Structures are given as C-alpha cells and as structure tokens.
Amino acid sequence: MAMRRLFETAVKLPGAPGLRRLTVTEEQWLEAARDLAAAGARLLALWASGQSHGSQSVYAAFATEPGVLVLMLAREQDGLPYPGLEEMFPAASRMQRAIADLSGLRSTDPDTRRWLRHAAWPEDFHPLVDEHVPPAPQSPAVDDYPFVRVEGEGVHEIPVGPVHAGIIEPGHFRFSVVGEKVLKLEERLGYVHKGIERRFTELPILEGHRLAARVSGDSAVAFSWAYCQALEGLSGAEIPPRAAWLRALALELERIANHLGDLGALGNDAGFAFGLAQFSRLKEQVLRATERALGQRYLLDVVVPGGVRADIDAAAADALRACVAQVASEVRELRDIYDEHAGVRDRFTGAGVLTPSLAMRLGVVGLAGRASGQAFDLRVDLPCPPYDEIRPAKVCRSEGDVAARVAVRFDEVMESCRLVARLLARLPEGEYRTVVPAPPAGVAVGLIESWRGPVLVGLEAGPGGTIRRCHPHDPSWQNWPALEHAIMDNIVPDFPLINKSFNLSYSGHDL
Amino acid sequence: MLRTLRKIAGIGIVTEPAPQSDESLRVRDALQARIREVMGRALTIRHVDAGSCNGCELEIHALNNPIYNIEGLGIRFVASPRHADLLLVTGPVSKNMEVALRRVYDATPDPKLVVAVGECGCTGGIFGESYASRGAVSNVIPVDVAIPGCPPSPNRILAGILTAITQPKRAAAHVSTEAAARPAD
Known part of the structure; x- marks a missing residue:
C-alpha cells in the first residue's frame, strides 16, 4: 500500500510510459527504498548527476507494479555519504561504487573499493564532475585490486583474464577452488571503460x-x-x-x-x-x-x-x-x-x-x-x-x-x-x-x-x-553479481x- | 543421432568463396615474403578486445560459421597469444586495457602481424581519445592492416586478414572493394 501511495504522490516523468518521479529527502529515500523492497520492486538503475561546484543528485529507478518510479535525492555540498541501498537491493552496491568513481559521491555502504577506475587516471579525478582532465601518467600502470580471499586447506586461486581464451570481451574472474569445485568467484570488471558517459x-x-x-x-x-x-x-x-x-x-x-x-x-x-x-x-x-x-x-x-x-x-x-x-x-x-x-x-x-x-x-x-x-x-x-x-x-x-x-x-x-x-x-x-x-x-x-x-x-x-x-x-549491472552465485x-x-x-x-x- | 546426420546431409556445404585481399586496407609492410608465405598456409589468430562495444566481436564470430568457414582456409583462432601469428584487435583501446594489450603483443612470438578491426580500432571512432580511451590501436602497438566499418562485415574482416598474409602488390595498389565483395553483400 505504501508503494501505491508513493507512486501517487510522484509527478509524471517524460519518456517511457508510466514513469513517475519523486523528489525525496535522505530519510524518505531510505524509507521509500524499504517500502519498495518489501513490495517486491526491482531496481532498474542507479546514477548520479550534477557538477562538483553545483548541486548533485542521485537517481534510483524501480520497476513497481503500478509503473516505474524514479527517486531523486538532492545532495547538499557537505561531502557526507548518502544512504546506500545495498541492504534492500544488493545490485546497488556496484552501481554505488561506480557513482563514487565517476561522480565522487560516496554511499554509506561498506564496500568502498574502486570499481570502474583502475589506475588509468588519478584517484581524485571524477570524470563526470571535474571539467579539467589531468595529464595521463607517464607509463600505463595496473593496480592491485583487493580481492576477497578464501582460506582453508587445499584452497587455491585461479585468475582468469582480462584477456580470455576466445572471441570474448575482457574482464577478470578470480576463482577460489578446492580441486575442481568452485568455492567462490569474484568478478572484476571495468576493463572496457571508455568514458561513454562523459563523451x-x-x-x-x-x-x-x-x-x-x-x-x-x-x-x-x-x-x-x-x-x-x-x-x-x-x-x-x-x-x-x-x-x-x-x-x-x-x-x-x-x-x-x-x-x-x-x-x-x-x-x-x-x-x-x-x-x-x-x-x-x-x-x-x-x-x-x-x-x-x-x-x-x-x-x-x-x-x-x-x-x-x-x-x-x-x-x-x-x-x-x-x-x-x-x-x-x-x-x-x-x-x-x-x-x-x-x-x-x-x-x-x-x-x-x-x-x-x-x-x-x-x-x-x-x-x-x-x-x-x-x-x-x-x-x-x-x-x-x-x-x-x-x-x-x-x-x-x-x-x-x-x-x-x-x-x-x-x-x-x-x-x-x-x-x-x-x-x-x-x-x-x-x-x-x-x-x-x-x-x-x-x-x-x-x-x-x-x-x-x-x-x-x-x-x-x-x-x-x-x-x-x-x-x-545495461541489465548486466544487475545480473553480473548473480553469476557469482550461480557458479558456486x-x-x-x-x-x-x-x-x-x-x-x-x-x-x-x-x- | 539419425536426425543430426540427416540434418547435416540435408544442409550440405554452404561455404561461400573467400574474398580477395585488399591493398587499401594495408597500413604497413614489415614482413619478409618468405615468412608471409609460410604463415599464409596455417595462420593462427589471437583476438583481443581492447575496449570495443562488442559489435565487431559479433562479426568476428561469424567468420567461424559454415558460410565464411575461416578454418577451411587454414586460419584458426587460438587461446593464447603465445600460439598466435596474428593479433586481431578491436578498440578503441581503453586505458584500463592498455597494459593488457601491450602484454599480449609482447607475448606473441615474432614475426607477428597486427590487424585492427572496426572504425574504433582504426581511428578511435565515436569514443575518440579521452581520459579513459587511447583511441586507435596504432596509438598503442604497431598495426599492419586496418579494417574500417562499424562493424565491418565478415567479408571485409576476412579480406583484411588475407591482406595481412598476402604479399603486397606493388604495381596495383588498390583492389576495388566491389571485387572483394561477395554477390550476396
């Protein structure tokens, strides 16, 4: 019921049919997300907009039964993190990490590892808000990504990629295995990040x-x-x-x-x-x-x-x-x-x-x-x-x-x-x-x-x-994490x- | 089993003739004729996606279908750059892939050929050069043949690969694209 009420207070948003937009405060953002999760809504996308000098907003789009609801959270220039949605919508985690990389807005969720930024540009450069592009490093570098380690007798890791053994796109898969059995797969993506959103x-x-x-x-x-x-x-x-x-x-x-x-x-x-x-x-x-x-x-x-x-x-x-x-x-x-x-x-x-x-x-x-x-x-x-x-x-x-x-x-x-x-x-x-x-x-x-x-x-x-x-x-954002579970x-x-x-x-x- | 065999027999051989090589795609000529002759008989290819939108990959995949049947020409995709004579690189080269691409290039034994595929591999395409993109493949590793198109058709890609292993024809610099195309295109 709460969801229907949310939907009815929202204003119409142009584009696809049945879209509504609701501007929310931080408390409402979390409350709405909880209501949406309880009602079985699906997270469609999460992104940020705005300049570092002006105001920034975080958008979250959900598919609900009456239609698509887009929550818009306006951010103050206080540098504090916004409330993360990972608890209700696990797929939000990587989207939030991408927002942190590209727009410099951090969420309150615990995983703060870089996601789309590897080592190709300085850590404090956020391509969607900083106008001036810093000079590229003298020689291209690779960073050391902190994969989650699985420990125990007989556990070993198989690193695969980014270049795979076939006609496929690049990405890195880190398998922790015992014998042939996969205990854990951790994906690391971002290799083909080519600056589309700034472009x-x-x-x-x-x-x-x-x-x-x-x-x-x-x-x-x-x-x-x-x-x-x-x-x-x-x-x-x-x-x-x-x-x-x-x-x-x-x-x-x-x-x-x-x-x-x-x-x-x-x-x-x-x-x-x-x-x-x-x-x-x-x-x-x-x-x-x-x-x-x-x-x-x-x-x-x-x-x-x-x-x-x-x-x-x-x-x-x-x-x-x-x-x-x-x-x-x-x-x-x-x-x-x-x-x-x-x-x-x-x-x-x-x-x-x-x-x-x-x-x-x-x-x-x-x-x-x-x-x-x-x-x-x-x-x-x-x-x-x-x-x-x-x-x-x-x-x-x-x-x-x-x-x-x-x-x-x-x-x-x-x-x-x-x-x-x-x-x-x-x-x-x-x-x-x-x-x-x-x-x-x-x-x-x-x-x-x-x-x-x-x-x-x-x-x-x-x-x-x-x-x-x-x-x-792309729906791959939501489905990549599921592959980590399906392979277990x-x-x-x-x-x-x-x-x-x-x-x-x-x-x-x-x- | 019987149905499978009946299907195979019913379809028959659908492979079409291969296109001609095309001098207009050649960027540089760095291999001796003798080496090219040996490579041309059993070429191995390592594909590297260095940042593509995956459109070019779809058309590279098509080379393995029974209609283009690249293996029928003695050309094979391999799983490691150490087994490869030719790198087929799609781009633009993302900065996050730059090191990986250089390592693949270094791991490929000499003498080697590099073919850049697609508008982005040739020039950086719509993505260009940016904080995240190095643009053309030739900005990162030497390129022998460049095949434009978004994405280029399997026939054009095949013509480009064949150009790389064909001795340059000094006199007739340009083979017309019509001659290289199949009637069905």
Missing part, C-alpha cells in the same frame, strides 16, 4: 543516439530506442505509428539474432559443435535478411530521433517474412535434437542453478531472471507502442539452471519470429520518421526490453540542444557454459 556530454542531444547504440553493440536497437524515447519525451514529439512498429521489428530481429548465436555457442560449450554450425548458419541468414530489409546486419544506425532511418520496401519485407518462417521451422527441429541429445542434456541440466528466491533477492532481471521465476518483461508489463497492441507472450521458467536459460531462449526465438511476422503483416501505413526539435532543459527516462533485459537511458537535456547528463544502463559448487570446466548461458555485456556495464 555523451560532448555530443549534441540530437546525435546522442549514435553513441547510445554503441554502448553495447549487441543491444544497439534497445539502447538507441531507449535514448530516442527519452529525447522524444523531452521534445514532446509524437513518433508516427509506422516508426514505432519498425523499431519493434528491429528490436525483435536483434533478439532473434542474439538468441540464435547463444543457442549455437551453448551447444558448442556442451561439446556439440553441430549446434554451433547450425545456429550460426541460421543467424547469418537472419542477418542477411535484416540487412536487406533495414540496411544493416547489426542495427547500429537504424533507430533515429523521430523514427527510423529508412522505410522498409515490400520485397525486402516479403523476404524477411520468408526467412523468419524458415528459421522458426528449423529452430523447432534443432530444439528436438538438443532435447534428445543425452550429452547436451547432461551438461545443461542442473548446471549453474540460480533459484527463484535468490534471483528475487539479488534483483536479477531480463532473460536470466525469467529463467529463475522472475516473470518480468517490459514489453508485457509496461508496454510502449506497439507492444501494447501486438502483445507478446511472456516466457518464464523456474528451474534457474543452464537448461532453463536455454529453454527461455528457444521460447523467445519462437515468440519473436511470430512477432516479426505479425509486425510485418499489420505494419501501419504512413510516415516512418518525424522531425524532433531540440528539447528544452529537463530530465527524461527511456526504457526498452533488450534481448538481455531492461535497458534504461536517463537523459538530462541542457540548454541549446546539449546533453547535460546521459546514463545508459559447480566445477571450473562448467564455467564457460554457465557464463555463456547468462551472456552478459562487459561494454554495457563498463561504459
């Missing part, structure tokens, strides 16, 4: 979607759409129906391509190379049909302010429809093969279990959440057009193992194939793009369900078409399989 503030607001698409290349449509949704909300621009439908088409094609890639890679990691060959072939077919229909294999430049870059022509739409039908029928066949393969089933079932209660406690979202009983999908629960009309079916499993994450992907590929066919069949006539004027100063939030989970973009417009602050948030008591050789079953973004997290 945003150097771009005109009408061009920021290009950078948003490159926050995590595999989720380009989701990020660029979320960015444009926030921008259009600020500008008061209504996008034409056809534009929204074409964006959804792009988003579902992105989901299909990524899921197909993962299904093949997961088969491969289970020792079934046939799976990789078949699924990567299907993925290539989808990418080619996508390129023909929307102009790119990976849709990094398709979503633009006001709509989409280009219209789809009838012949390409027909080819795409045929391609997706073919893919759906082959996926059905390959799923039977996976299901019947004893070796694959043996590796998938019971590996990397994340129970629904733990997933709930950790605030796991998106695909990994839906494999562990967390039935939350923005496309269904807080739909923006055209999802309110085409109504996707929500996929959910409760086993929480690799097999469940595979099953969610299979179900979602089939559902997305159905959605693509429906989107193409009922595509509204009319314009595919409208003009978006530079918005007045203000704050908006965009929210789109990427193939991985909910992507949030917090956008603050400055005067004259500038970006004062932009925070792109599994054996080291199962890690690649379990890791792949989550397939989290490094770039989207490291920013």
